[in-house]
Amino acid sequence: MNDMKNLVLTIALSCVSVVLNAQTxxxxxxxxxxxSASNHLAYPGPKQAMLTPAPEGKSPFYISHYxxxxxxxLVKKENYERPCAVLARADSAGALTALGRDVLHRVRMLCxxxxxxxxxxxxxxxxxxxxxARRMYERFPEVFDGDVCIDAKSTVVIRCIxxxxxxxxxxVMMNPRLRIRHDASHHDMYYMNLRDTxxxxxxxxxxxxxKYKAFARKYDHSQHLMSKLFSDEDYVKKEVDVKQLSxxxxxxxxxxxxxxxxxxxxxxxxxxxxxxxxxxxxxxANWYIYYGGYKLNGGTQPYSQRNLLRRxxxxxxxxxxxxxxxATLRFGHETMVLPLTCLLELDNYGLQTDNxxxxxxxxxxxxxxxxxxxxxxxxxxRKDLQDKDVLVKVLLNENEATLPIKTDDAPYxxxxxxxxxxxxxxDAYHGK
Numbered sequence: 001m002n003d004m005k006n007l008v009l010t011i012a013l014s015c016v017s018v019v020l021n022a023q024t025x026x027x028x029x030x031x032x033x034x035x036s037a038s039n040h041l042a043y044p045g046p047k048q049a050m051l052t053p054a055p056e057g058k059s060p061f062y063i064s065h066y067x068x069x070x071x072x073x074l075v076k077k078e079n080y081e082r083p084c085a086v087l088a089r090a091d092s093a094g095a096l097t098a099l100g101r102d103v104l105h106r107v108r109m110l111c112x113x114x115x116x117x118x119x120x121x122x123x124x125x126x127x128x129x130x131x132x133a134r135r136m137y138e139r140f141p142e143v144f145d146g147d148v149c150i151d152a153k154s155t156v157v158i159r160c161i162x163x164x165x166x167x168x169x170x171x172v173m174m175n176p177r178l179r180i181r182h183d184a185s186h187h188d189m190y191y192m193n194l195r196d197t198x199x200x201x202x203x204x205x206x207x208x209x210x211k212y213k214a215f216a217r218k219y220d221h222s223q224h225l226m227s228k229l230f231s232d233e234d235y236v237k238k239e240v241d242v243k244q245l246s247x248x249x250x251x252x253x254x255x256x257x258x259x260x261x262x263x264x265x266x267x268x269x270x271x272x273x274x275x276x277x278x279x280x281x282x283x284x285a286n287w288y289i290y291y292g293g294y295k296l297n298g299g300t301q302p303y304s305q306r307n308l309l310r311r312x313x314x315x316x317x318x319x320x321x322x323x324x325x326x327a328t329l330r331f332g333h334e335t336m337v338l339p340l341t342c343l344l345e346l347d348n349y350g351l352q353t354d355n356x357x358x359x360x361x362x363x364x365x366x367x368x369x370x371x372x373x374x375x376x377x378x379x380x381x382r383k384d385l386q387d388k389d390v391l392v393k394v395l396l397n398e399n400e401a402t403l404p405i406k407t408d409d410a411p412y413x414x415x416x417x418x419x420x421x422x423x424x425x426x427d428a429y430h431g432k
Contacts, residue, residue, distance in 0.1 A: 025284070025360045025367075029277045033268050035367050036276040037254035038283045039334045042071050043128045043373030046398030051139060055409050058381040058391055060140040062319050063327040064312050067132070067375035068334045069163040070125025071258030073114045074251065080111045080118075083248040086240060093235060099270075100229035103249075106265045110252055113261050121159040122258050126166045128373040133167040135398060136327075137174050140379060147177040148326035154184040155193045155332045163373075164331040178326075191307035193332055199304050199431060203289065208296050215285055215356050219278035221271075222246035228270060250279050258372055280367075285356040287366045291339040293352035302343035302350070303429050305336060309343055310426055312378065313419055316392075320415070323385045334370035341369050341376065344422070346394060346401040369396065380415065390415040 029035045034042065054060070074080060087104040090096050096104065137144050144150075150171060154164040161184045168180055189195075204212075222242050230236045253267035268276065293299040308330075319325035342349045351364050359365075377395040391412045394401045400411040405421050407413045 025280065025365050026277055028365075029280060030273050033273070033276055034257050036280040037257065038280060038287065038366050039370050039372075040251070040254035040258065041367045041371035042124060042257040043132070043371045043397075045131070046135070046395075048399040052393075052400060052411055054381050055391065055412060057383045058387075058412075059142050059383070060379050060381055061142060062316070062325040062380040063136065063140060063143050063329075064316050064319075064378040064380075065136075065328065065375060066308065066312070066330045066332065066337065066340060067129075067163070067167075068337045068370060068373060069121060069157070069159040069331060070128040070166075071122045071372040072125055072159050073117045073120055073122060073259065074255050075119035077118050079248065079251060080107070080114050083107055083245055083252065084111050086245050086248075087229070089239070090230060090235065093232075093239075095230050095232040095235040095239075097229060097231045100231070103229060103267065103270070106267060107249075107252065109265055110256065110259070110261055113259055119157075119159060121162045123260060124258055124262075125159065125163065125372060129163045129166040130170040132373060132375060132398070133170040134174065136377070137171060143327055143379075144171065144175055144178065146175075146324070147179055148324045149179045149181065150327050150329065152180065152182040152329040153188055153192060153331070154182070155189065156184050156186060157333070160184070160331045160333070164329070167329065167331070191311040192330060193336060194304055194307050196304045196431075199301060202297050203301060204297065208289065208294075211296070212285065212289060212356070216282045219282050221275045221278060224275070225249065225270060281360070284359055284364070284366045287338065288356070288359055288364060291335065292342050292364065293350055295352055295354040299352045300429070300431060302339040303431055305340040305343050306426050306429060308336060308340060309422060313422060316378065316380065316415070317419070320380065320390055334374060337374045337376060338366070338370045341396060343425075344376070344394070345404040346376070346396050348402075350404065371397070381412065392418055 025035070084104070084107045087096065087100065087107060091101060091104055150168065152164050152168055154160040164182060164184070168182060172178055172180065225246050226236050226240070226242055230240070236242065249267060249270070253270065256262050256266060271279070288294055289297065291301050291304075293302065315328055319328065344350070348363050349369060351359075351362055353359070353362065374397055377398070379393050379395065381391040381393075382389070391409070392415045393411045393413065394403060402410065403413055403418065405413050405417050
């Protein structure tokens with residue numbers, strides 16, 4: 001009877017997952033405009049409230065994790081000051097519409113909140129990581145039982161360090177007996193945040209740039225935005241870098257959801273749903289070219305995370321030998337989470353195509369992967385230390401993900417199969 005109940009629940013959860021993933025970006029952006037923000041989307045929390053029960057007798061005993069920092073301010077001073085300066089000069093010249101003057105006021109509010117905090121974790125970002133850690137503990141209490149060790153590492157960037165500390169603070173509040181090791185050192189950057197200059201140099205060339213520019217032109221609404229903000233067309237032609245200002249304002253609009261200003265101001269009223277969707281579509285293609293399996297640059301950009309994946313495998317192999325291994329937590333950036341997801345081929349994000357128009361319809365939708373606070377969790381299961389048939393499931397942003405590996409117990413996979421698949425894939429890569 002219990003087996004039948006578990007089967008029914010598994011089927012029900014699978015149906016929910018299919019329905020959620022079947023939604024198009026257009027539908028999701030209409031439902032929630034914040035989704036248009038790509039990597040600026042504030043962490044939405046898991047869509048999957050109930051996880052699939054583990055096979056009989058198996059319990060979680062170890063978690064290996066890589067997560068992006070939480071919500072932050074925009075990373076550069078000019079992200080705020082450049083659009084503010086352009087609008088202020090136009091205001092002095094009498095070239096703004098009434099709406100343009102109001103937008104200038106809103107942009108100044110954003111500048112004030114972000115002053116001297118460029119790239120730092122916002123208060124919402126701290127909350128996100130406490131919530132993610134709480135859910136991790138509540139979903140897998142066996143992993144955090146007693147005085148187990150939690151080994152945490154961060155990149156050397158302060159927003160990542162503070163994300164780590166907020167997560168650890170939450171875990172210790174829930175179990176003061178936990179033994180915490182935490183570090184942030186250049187020593188670990190070779191896998192925590194690899195700078196692969198060879199791969200980076202292969203991302204674009206003149207052909208790829210022209211194809212992307214042609215794609216972006218089809219969805220460009222910058223002139224319409226200028227007509228809303230400026231009352232003098234000649235002034236715009238002579239004094240305004242239209243593409244830059246349009247990009248700056250959309251970036252500000254996207255990031256407001258991560259700030260305290262979200263309670264008082266928006267810039268989404270400057271755009272129709274279609275304009276927000278088209279802006280997202282262009283950004284989605286750009287992220288795919290840079291970090292996905294774009295055929296025109298060789299489809300190898302996800303291998304920027306080869307050191308991270310190999311480290312995850314090696315540490316898992318070591319921790320599996322322990323009776324109570326606890327958890328390995330890592331805190332970094334979306335530029336690791338996205339290519340790692342593609343390298344793992346989670347939920348078909350290993351997609352390789354040269355057709356940028358096809359991305360959405362093939363399920364390659366960036367904001368589902370790397371919102372602020374994005375995370376990949378490998379959760380390991382067994383009966384006891386003598387059980388060599390170790391299973392693993394992978395959560396992408398706390399939702400059960402599919403792997404490109406055969407299994408009779410999805411979303412659970414034999415670790416030996418998972419390990420072999422990815423090691424063979426890594427060994428077959430001959431990049432420098």
